[in-house]
Amino acid sequence: MSSIAVSTTINGDDVEYLCQADETLLDVLRNRLGLMGSKEGCGTGDCGACSTIMDGRVVCSCLVLGAEAQGRSIETIEGMANGSELHPLQTKFIEHAALQCGICTPGFLMAAKALLDVNPEPTEEEIRFWLAGNLCRCTGYDKIVRAVQAAAAEMRGEAA
Amino acid sequence: MSFDAAYQSQKLKSVGTRPLRPDGVDKVTGRARYGADFNMPGQLVARVLRSPHAHARIVRMDTGAAEALKGVKAVVTAADLPDLTNGDAELFAVLDNCMARTKALYDGHAVAAVAAIDERTAKQALKLIEVEYEILPHVVDVDAAMVADAPILNDELFTGGVDPKPDTPSNVANRAEFGHGDVDAGFAEADFIVERSYKTEQTHQGYIEPHACVASCNPDGTAELWVCTQGHFVFRQNCADLLGLEVSKLRVTSSEIGGGFGGKTHVWAEPVALALSRKAGRPVKLVMSRDEVFRASGPTSATSIDVKIGAKADGKITAAMATLRYSSGPYPGMWAELGAMTSFACYDLENVKTVGFEVIVNRPKVAAYRAPSAPMAAFAVESAIDELAQKLGVNAVELRIKNAAREGTKSSYGPVYGPIGIGPTLEAAQSHPHMSAPLGKNQGRGMACGFWFNFGGQTCSDLNVNADGTVALAVGTVDVGGSRASLSLIAAEELGIDYKDVKAVVADTATLGYNDMTDGSRGTFSSSMATISAARNAIAIMRARAALTWDIPVEDVYWEDGHAKAAGTKYGNLSPLSVRDIAAESGNTGGPIAGHSELVADGAGVSFATHICDVEVDPETGATSIIRYTVIQDAGKAVHPSYVEGQYQGGAAQGIGWALNEEYIYGADGRLQNSGFLDYRIPVCSDLPMIDTQILEIPNPNHPYGVRGVGETSIVPPLAATANAVSNAVGVRMSHIPMSPPRILAALNAERD
Amino acid sequence: MRYERPETIMDATALLAQASDSAFVLAGGTDLLVKMQNDDFEAELVVDIKSIAGMADVVETDDSFVIGAAVPCAALGEHEALCAAWPGVVEAANLIGSTQIQGRCTVAGNLCNASPAADSVPALVAANAQARIAGPDGIRTVAVEDIPTGPGKTSLAKGEIIEAIVLAKPTDRSGDAYLRFIPRTEMDIAVVGVGVCLALNDDGAVASVRVALGAVGPTVMLCPEAAETLVGTKLEDAALEALAAACSAASTPIDDKRGTVDFRKQVAGVLARRAALIAFERAGGSQ
Known part of the structure; x- marks a missing residue:
């Protein structure tokens, strides 16, 4: 071949x-x-x-x-952070304990980035349905959704 | 050095805070290395050939054509993993499960494996292996396996735990009984009795990372294994035993682990990868596909449980009884026994009896899944308690509070409880706003309690004080959910230094003494104990160094707030020495400073939780949505509350998945039909609401900071809490888990007819 | 396996016409790549049609929307005119898989995969969508419901490719809707799917209607006997009950890992009722 x-x-x-x-x-x-x-x-x-x-x-x-x-x-x-400066989503995932084992985290971050690129102010429901194709077995999604909300707020320039 | 593990009430500075986890950046940048993220020079790719039959004798196998294929470097079968188990039946089961010897016992059972230069060649080689099977009758259902004319899986298996010893083989491997008092007398006293049978289907741990390892056997007899595991020391022992290696010659490194939940406590592929590497003389990488993970690893037991509970009109339970039948896959297990032990552990009962039957079936070998066996028993018992409350016309929380176990209660499985959290979690539930929130149309609320033993076990840690005063902590319990952060907090607390000055790593098997696995909710409990012990040993050395520096007797040096201080007034002009000060001088005062600890962490402290669940059920389709969920659990002491909450939320989500949609579905041919995430339906993000948590802290008397294990109990109540909520919403008692829409709609139709 | 990326539809059909039977069209790949994971799957040729001009476009003409075969379903949801005209079709297309799948999957692919549970197909059938097929002998157009002939089987001849799905502009006072049942809220294959498209007469009663059922037979099927129950009605309770009964009766599902026969038959009726009400409302109807 x-x-x-x-x-x-x-x-x-x-x-x-x-x-x-x-x-x-x-x-x-x-x-x-x-x-x-x-x-x-x-x-x-x-x-x-x-x-x-x-x-x-x-x-x-x-x-x-x-x-x-x-x-x-x-x-x-690998391209999400700007050099040593983490993307707000990356920072918020760590701050909000949105990862436990972390195997799903890169996928969640890429999907969440794609969401915030088109919808800077998603509702909880929009976040949950957008991320429905990303499985996490550790967290029950609660802290992931909160991290995305916090990152979105920060990226909008609001106090998180 | 002796170690006093007794709880000491004290104000904690680091423990209980929420700092950033040390492995966070690696995990959000994609740099963390999991099982499949490691490679070695010259590495081969392995693939496993699996039985398509549920039960079949392996009549003949020809691997010649596969071996002859260009690029194939090794083919192994059971012949390459000779039986070295020396009569150890449990170990033999592990061996036979890794590679079927005379019979394939389930769909997916490994029968051969190849190592080749690339995946394409390995796949091609599998197709060239000829296996002739004699297909045997199979049985996959737990109840069907127990009937008299069921196909017998193992002609040499006779039911244990019964007298006299049976003389005909059976699929019932063992009978175990627990309890005390006289249940017949208790039921005779009862004004009301509820009695019902329940079923739960088999589920999988569902970790997102498939099993993966890289094995390298060297010509000098040494070997290395890189693997995602919950217990690299146990994997080392199992692999060494099965391959006839000396333990010291096999070094096992645990990768980052992409979820385990009990499913990575067990070797499957690792001995096969080592055997392939030994035969090929090259490193071998073996990564399971998702299909293989479902067909050949995990899962939990399917169960069939009968419960009978009697009570006086005032709500006092007079007798409780349960008969529990748990499938264990094709080899005997101890799953029903655990179910029987946990069934009534939440309650203070005078008359209680539980009987567990271990049943072998043609399904994958059961592995632990988060509080193994307890969720199913709790589903049955907590459903019955709810039904009893309805029959008595009393509030379900009050009924539970009235009968709850407390300090001094003789538990249904034997031991007498110390200070425990069941009463407090129930009282917290009773006063929680969730309990009194209004419900809408087609909605229902359910609650349930759960218990788990927790485990301590063998633990070994090293704490090294670096020359700059920072601390390197090496632990031997795999970090499955943030324990490096928790253990760093513990070291910081005990030494009196900043969290950021501690860096915890999980050491490999060559650099630390033996550690039991991260199971039984023991990771943070036991390693924190070892960390405290190691820190105290390091402090003893630092006190001695300070004494040397000051030239005063060591007895006159005490440790406080991260400093060595001279006692009394006679040394009034000596400024305290910090860890940093002492470390800086260590080269001149006796060399490196380290604290070591090896211990058996006893007294893990039992754990209890109460969950509240609201659902809405579409009466026309049977679809259930979880609209609100609250977890209340005793943590003893929450070391890093964010990750304690995470354990509560994650366990609840897994339990909800089990309750509503997750199940192994077998065809009439005994083959698994849903070996993928498409049809093995774990909850997705849009299926769940936020999951509220409330952490209670009833100190464990057997831990210096009062810590209890927190990882497992959270999966125990959700099956029952959800089932009670659904039953209350639709007005029909749901006794079969999962409550998939077709099951709910069928139950509603039956009620309407 | 050979991978080809032709730049014209003629080249694509020629490649397929010359290939063996194990040749596949690659648009979004969300079904094909899953099949490729299976150890027993072998493909001699994969023809990627995404470099063919126009394949990735939604073109609005005076009387229709032409959806290129390589348009990802997510793009349909971003097309305002299409969403306004055919909300049911767009919703159905946007129900396929996850956000990640949406970025790749196509309605033409959903149709050609010929799964009876394909989400977009009942909506397309109800909307009377047409498939424009390019082949070695030129272009032909057929009704969407004539494409699938059984699970995984289509009426396409060797060398033929669906190049576009064509939706006529809806008439005044018409509306469409699609509902499906899945056990979770996302990520599942439809256990039952129902598409309804109806038009009202001047009195506000149903003048014409098409009902299509998914996952309750070997192919997605148009259900004229169910449609008949609504004609001349304003979806009164009796009409809706008759619709539900007709859909349940027309369903010939199987028991499988996704649902039971009884469940599917019953829920087909429930969803038909609910979908009809949505379509009726979209058509401007009132009871």
């Missing part, structure tokens, strides 16, 4: 890689590019642990072929 050459943008950087036709973007990120912050919880789009943002929309990278990234722009958890 011959490899496919892909040129894409990941976290703002030009990236080129070779992948197999049936290889998922998640496998490319983890196994070829060393970007292991995206996690595989199911491989079938049911848990959201591999969430990445592609051309502005949050997607499950396990349901995207590596070859499909050609010419696209991909954001992963």
Whole structure:
């Protein structure tokens, strides 16, 4: 099987890689590019642990072929912080104890970022339904929702 | 050095605060390394071949074609994991579960494994392994497995715990009985009796991270294992035993763990990965797929439980009885026994009897799941208590308060209680605003109590004072939910230094003495005890260093607020020495300063909770939504309250999932039909409301700060609390968990007919 | 497996026409990539249609909306005119999977996957949507309900691709709605789905109506006998009861891990009643 050459943008950087036709973007990120912050919880789009943002929309990278990234722009958890400055969502997740084991956290952060990018003032219900594709088994979601609310408030410039 | 673990009432400075967790940044930036995030040079990829049959004899296996495939470096079967268990039946079950020997005992049972240069080759190789099965009759239901003509899984299994010893094999592995008094006499005294049978379906722990490990066996006989586990020391022991390795030659490093809940207390893939690595002579990475996680790891027992409770008209319970049948997968377990012990633990009963039957079935080997066995028993008992309250015409909280266990009560499973939290949690529930909030149309409220033993166990910690006065704390209990933060708080408290000056890590098996697993809610309880002990040992050394520095007798140096101080007035001109001061001079006063501790943390302190749940049920579809939920639980002392709340909320959410939708669904062919998160329906974010918590602190007399385990009890009440709420909303008693919409609608239809 | 990304629909159909039977069209991939996870699944060719011009566009003409086969469902919810015209269809499309799935999945893919439980399909059938099919012999247009022929099976010939779903602009005083039942609030496959589209006459009574049922038979099905119960009514209780009974009677579901026969039949009636009321209100009807 011959490899496919892909040129894409990941976290703002030009990236080129070779992948197999049936290889998922998640496998490319983890196994070829060393970007292991995206996690595989199911491989079938049911848990959201591999969430990445592609051309502005949050997607499950396990349901995207590596070859499909050609010419696209991909954001992963590794690109969320600005250097050593954490994104407000990252800060609020730590402050609000919104993670226990943390395996779902990168996926939640990417999905929540995609939400706040389009809806800076989501209601609790909007947050809960937007994040319904991200499974967390530790927290019962309470502190996650609160962290997203707090980050949204901070990003709007309100006192959290 | 002797260690006094007795509770001392004191004002705590660090414990009880909510600082940022030390592993937080790694986890929000994607840098934290979990089971599948580790690689070694030359590593191979492993895949496991699993039985598609629920029960089948392995007649013949041919791995020749797979071995011959280019890129395949090793194929292993049971022959590569010879039986070294030396008559240890429990260990043999672990071995047989890792790799079926003569029979496949459930859909998903491993029968062979390959290691190849890449995943594609490994998958291809699996298809080339020929297995000839003789399909045998199977049984997956706990009640069906107990009937006389049920297919027998193991011809050498005879029911234990009965006299005389049976002479025909049975799927009932054991009978265990608990209780005291005379239940017949108690029921004779009763004015009212409730009696009902209940069922709960099998659920999975549902951790988001699949099992993953990297195993590397070296030509010199040493081996390394990187693995997501709740107990790397136990994994080391199991793997060494099964592979015939010396314990000292196997080094196990626990990765960050992406959830366990009891499901990662048990080896499955790790011995197989080691066997593959040994055969191939290269490191091997084995990561389970989600399908494999459901089919071959976890789950909890399915149960069938009968409860009978009698009471006087004034509400005093006169007798209580339960018969509990728990499935344990294809090997004997102790799950019904735990269920029987916990059933009536919340109550002060004169006459109580519980009998548990362990039942083997053609399903995956049951593993612990958060307060294992207690939620199902609590579902049955707390449903019956609710029904009793209705029959008596009394308030369900008041009935429970009237019969609640207290200090000095002889528990239904034997021991006499010390100071406990069941009464206080009930009283807190009674006065909680949730209890009196109005309910709308099609809504119902339920409440329930729960109990868990908690566990202490073997624990070992190292506390090193660095030259700059900061502290490195090495613990051997895996951090499943924030314990590094809690233990850093404990070290800071005991030493009198800032939380930010402590850095806790989970040490590997080569660098610390043996530790039991993070199970039984023991992580923070036991490691905090060891941390306090280690800190006190370090303080003893720092006092001696101060004495040396000052050239005064060590007896005249005491420790207060993070400083060595000279006692009395005769040394009045000596300024206290801080940890930093003493550490800076340590090179000149005797070298590095460290405190070590090894202990058995006894007296974990039993734990109780009371939950309140409001639901709304759509009477036309049977759909249930949770509209309000409150958890009240005794923590002894909440070390880091945010993570205590997190345990309460997480356990409640898991219990709600169990109550409403989660279940293993088997086809008539004995195959699991929902081995994925699509149809194994754990709660999603939009399914739940905020989960209110109330932390009570009734100090554990056996811990210096009063800490009790908090991790497990929160999953015990939700099944019953939710079931009581649904039953109250629809006016029909729901006795089968999960209360999926088809079950609720069928119950409503039956009532309407 | 070969991955191709043609830039014209002709090239795409030619690739598929020449390939073996194990050739697949890739639009959003949310079904195809799940299938690829299965060890027994083998594909010789995957044809990614997202680079074909126009595939990712919703085009509004004077009398219709043309939804390209590669338009992610999330984009439908962002199309104001489409939402206003066909709220039921858009809601149905937006019920598929999670936010993450929404960013990728397409209504054409939902249709071609041919699951009887496909969320968007009952709504499309009720709306009388048409599928525009490109193939080696040119373009043809068929009613959406004629695409699925059984679970996982379609009437598409070798080399054919659905290039767009076409929705006529709704007539005045009409409305559509879709409801489904799932055990959770999100992330499940429909246990029952019902799409209703109706138009009112000048008296405010139902003039015409289409009812489509999902997950209660081998394919999504149009249910004329259920529709008949509403014609000439203002959705009075008796009419709604007759609708529910007709939908329950028309349902021929199976017992499976997602629901029972009895449950599905009963809930098909319940949802039909509720969906009809929503559509009626959207059409401007009042009782």
